[in-house]
Amino acid sequence: MNIALWVVQVLLALVYLAAGGIKVVRPREQLAASGRFDWMKDTSDAGVKAVGAVEILGALGLVLPEPTGIALILTPIAAVGLVVVQIGAIRVHLRRDERQPLPANGILLLLAAFVAVGRFLG
Secondary structure, three states, X not given: OHHHHHHHHHXXXXXXXXXXXXXXXXXXXXXXXXXXXXXXXXXXXXXXXXXXXXXXXXXXHHHOHHHHOOOOOHHHHHHHHHHHHHHHHHHHHXXXXXXXXXXXXXXXXXXXXXXXXXXHHO
């Protein structure tokens, strides 16, 4: 079970580092114009940067506590935080009637929940 949890943690960390990094580094207008991030048209620059920062922090929280031996409880807490991020993303997409991102949001939510439960109980 530990190996499965680690595989999921690393995959989630890579996804959230990439997703968060792009939100923090690139201008909101450029991302919104790409057509992949239509929700950003209705969100402030600070809001987009905040979402990106939360995603990066969640990614780091999934993988850094164990190898550093510091605050191991942060891993399941980070996973719960990413579940909350996905709940928020699903709400935004439903409100905007954007159905295409929902399957990916659901999968990320379930994977983060798997890590949260596995690490809280393990």
